[in-house]
Amino acid sequence: MTCCLRRRPLEFSVSGASSSFFFRPLYLQRSPEAMAFASRCVLSRFAFPSSHPSRKRTNSADSSPPAPPSYPNLPCKRSFGKHVSSGSPKWRHWNLEVSQEAVISTTTAKEVSLEIESTVPPSARFRECQDVAGLPGESESTTTIIVVGASGDLAKKKIFPALFALFYEECLPKHFTIFGFARSKMTDADLRCIIGRTLTCRIDKRQNCSEKMEQFLGRCFYHAGQYNSEDDFAELHEKLKKHEVGRISNRLFYLSTPPDIFIDAVKNASNSASSANGWTRVIVEKPFGRDSDSSAALTKGLKQYLKEEQIFRIDHYLGKELVENLSVLRFSNLIFEPLWSRQYIRNVQLIFSEDFGTEGRGGYFDNYGIIRDIMQNHLLQILALFAMEAPVSLDAEHIRNEKVKVLRSMKLLKLEDVVIGQYKRHTRGGMTYPGYTDDKTVPKNSLTPTFAAACLFIDNARWDGVPFLMKAGKALCNRRAEIRVQFRHVPGNLYKGSLGTDLDLATNELVIRVQPDEAIYLKINNKIPGLGMRLDRSTLNLHYAARYSKEIPDAYERLLLDAIEGERRLFIRSDELDAAWRLFTPLLKELEEKKIAPELYPYGGRGPVGAHYLAAKYNVRWGDLSSEY
Structure with missing residues (x-):
């Protein structure tokens, strides 16, 4: 899916006995077909000698870098989705590292492309690097999204459907779990039943819809508790640890509650259910007070337990x-x-x-x-x-x-x-x-x-x-x-x-x-x-x-994805x-x-x-x- 890598430019490195190139950035899909296309595109448009400090030349005898090749300006990017955001400072980078034993002695883009296609092994390994903020690799971490106030209308009508849409588009992290937290007495099955009634697939994408829904609901769990109870949040913390199975834990709390509950929920989440080794972020819904005084009091209360960079004040119109x-x-x-x-x-x-x-x-x-x-x-x-x-x-x-x-x-x-x-x-x-x-x-x-x-x-x-x-x-x-x-x-x-x-x-x-x-x-x-x-x-x-055949994502999808990635531009x-x-x-x-x-x-x-x-x-x-x- 194109959306999932909207902030993930590819860095493509090809090293040989006589040449080394470093290519960036190119936005692409994870599919093998997209990777094959990317190889051709990168080599025909974006190639230039490696100057990246982390790249080591394999031929120490060749101390002078080759001159930048001049390639035609091919329309390599036109197949990629419109949701790519090249401006985000919090890109999460994908590296494709390929080592070649053979010497690359080609001089044209076409020959280099053919050489790559014939020598890149099928088992070429993808490694997700840390993003600019230094977040751990996806394979080493897990992200848990806790919807506080999960039994409310906003959660049922907007938040859970938006999370499912991101899951369907493969935009969520590989390891993720969703927890609902509210005062209502419910089981995991009850929550899944409630959520299931609100989930729909995009008009332009119906493949495996029911199968995707089952997979998504299988990652949804529920914990009943009081918003002002530190013990209930401590119990939630123990449940979260079981699902995180020793990985670095990143936790996103979405406060879908009335504003008078914000401070209690943040206090208990911070003291008893925050991540010990990853990031903890909190999305706060409007209204942010009724006037200057109440807004300042709310901000002061939140900052007793959170840093400003942990607070994501959401206005869904900014995600339109x-x-x-x-x-x-x-x-x-x-x-x-x-x-x-x-x-x-x-x-x-x-x-x-x-x-x-x-x-x-x-x-x-x-x-x-x-x-x-x-x-x-x-x-x-x-x-x-x-x-x-x-x-x-x-x-x-x-x-x-x-x-x-x-x-x-x-x-x-x-x-x-x-x-x-x-x-x-x-x-x-x-x-x-x-x-x-x-x-x-x-x-x-x-x-x-x-x-x-x-x-x-x-x-x-x-x-x-x-x-x-x-x-x-x-x-x-x-x-x-x-x-x-x-x-x-x-x-x-x-x-x-x-x-x-x-x-x-x-x-x-x-x-x-x-x-x-x-x-x-x-x-x-x-x-x-x-x-x-x-x-x-x-x-x-x-x-x-x-003009565009693709269905426009809901604003909550964009904002939830930004919060997960730590992008604060729309908050x-x-x-x-x-x-x-x-x-x-x-x-x-x-x-x-x-x-x-x-x-x-x-x-x-x-x-x-x-x-x-x-x-x-x-x-x-x-x-x-x-x-x-």
């Missing part, structure tokens, strides 16, 4: 394909980076809408509201990725440093730049849809917003004066998450008369659809065919489903969290202290009218209201 593609779109396409500033961009819109209410989650949601649930994390993280300066490299710390700079440059939110709303009961098409306060778990006089729109500004040289508009809501007319970039009007436009009076319709717009139906659209002005000079706005589109650092809460805490306190009532809007509508007035205040029209894209 189009969100991860943001930096690729901007920094690897010359046409976009020069336009990515206030000189050319008129406004940026970050839109999140759901076509359903809080059914079944009203009690939880009422404690947080849409601002804490969506805007302060999902949308703000996307904004930071969108607006950041180019990082020094794709190293996790370099990227997060730039995101923090953006968040710290943002002006504090003002109440007059915010609109809140709450959906009400509505009858449409003979059906009656309940209002937010019709939920039995929600107080009848609740002022918790289910909709919010806000205008934010970044006080730096690149974005000064550009309004960043956020909009998030439940029970709206459609389900979507997207970024809309509206560019400035063409100054002195020669075709102004052909565009009509509505210049907004003539605005160039870049739309990045995060969900559903991932796509990128670019709206341009174009002449309508005919004898006259009439212009129309046309759309250039990259629709992922039409939130504590100073990012502090900067985010600094923006929203004063606003939230003002809303609650003044008891500002949200504007009501009908279930299935477009949201409160106030959101349109807010956009008009900054001469902006919401892009999702006037177009199908």
Whole structure:
């Protein structure tokens, strides 16, 4: 499978009596067919003399290295999957070491390739080396994933299916075990039965699906215990040791629990169930507090038992394909980076809408509201990725440093730049849809917003004066998450008369659809065919489903794999969290202290009218209201 080696470049060494070459990097599959193809590709494109300190020349008499051969630029990489990430600093390297007794005296890529294919023994041994962080080889270690809160909805609907998808793609370590931990009294068989109902294979890969499910479920176990009981975690530790059978143990705890349980679970896991000879990491789900003070207290509590590099604060929106593609779109396409500033961009819109209410989650949601649930994390993280300066490299710390700079440059939110709303009961098409306060778990006089729109500004040289508009809501007319970039009007436009009076319709717009139906659209002005000079706005589109045949992995798959590999680029650092809460805490306190009532809007509508007035205040029209894209 291509995904499993997305961070594992191959280092290929061929040593002979008269020549020695060192090849890197090439992303490939583990299959013999892929290895044969790799030999041809590497030797025809990436060969160069060995300079790696660990390589020893076999012919000591030959003290001068040969000149680098010049080979044609063959399309060797095109057969590999799109999920390869060449930028990750935490690559895990695969070495193929082949010793040749015969002298390689060839001078062309074709001859060298034929010589390799004829002399490489079938028993060529793969050895997985330590990664950059110094992790032990896979053959010497085992990884255990402990899902704390295994009986909850998140674990059943997202975490276990994501782990199975990684297993199906052969992305998980060779030696791994999954343990569920929760208060519910269950057996291993009970957990497997619950998990089994939620597992599915990819649409494009159905081979041996049931067999793979059985293999996966055979590695799933359960231990019942209290989150605040050190003895229960000690018992879990003993079970884990039995499954680790003397190997170096790496342990990943996923806290799929309410936030008030985090500290107890981390304390007991750290004291009684952490790894003695490998790494221990903890994934923490949002919400990360309710405001600056509670977030700081949570961070302080976690850091009593964990180092910052052990804490993986997960925001699953950062694992979405189009969100991860943001930096690729901007920094690897010359046409976009020069336009990515206030000189050319008129406004940026970050839109999140759901076509359903809080059914079944009203009690939880009422404690947080849409601002804490969506805007302060999902949308703000996307904004930071969108607006950041180019990082020094794709190293996790370099990227997060730039995101923090953006968040710290943002002006504090003002109440007059915010609109809140709450959906009400509505009858449409003979059906009656309940209002937010019709939920039995929600107080009848609740002022918790289910909709919010806000205008934010970044006080730096690149974005000064550009309004960043956020909009998030439940029970709206459609389900979507997207970024809309509206560019400035063409100054002195020669075709102004052909565009009509509505210049907004003539605005160039870049739309990045995060969900559903991932796509990128670019709206341009174009002449309508005919004898006259009439212009129309046309759309250039990259629709992922039409362009790529592979099913896009779920965000949890990518983030779980990153956590296992120690890649922190898509996880939130504590100073990012502090900067985010600094923006929203004063606003939230003002809303609650003044008891500002949200504007009501009908279930299935477009949201409160106030959101349109807010956009008009900054001469902006919401892009999702006037177009199908």
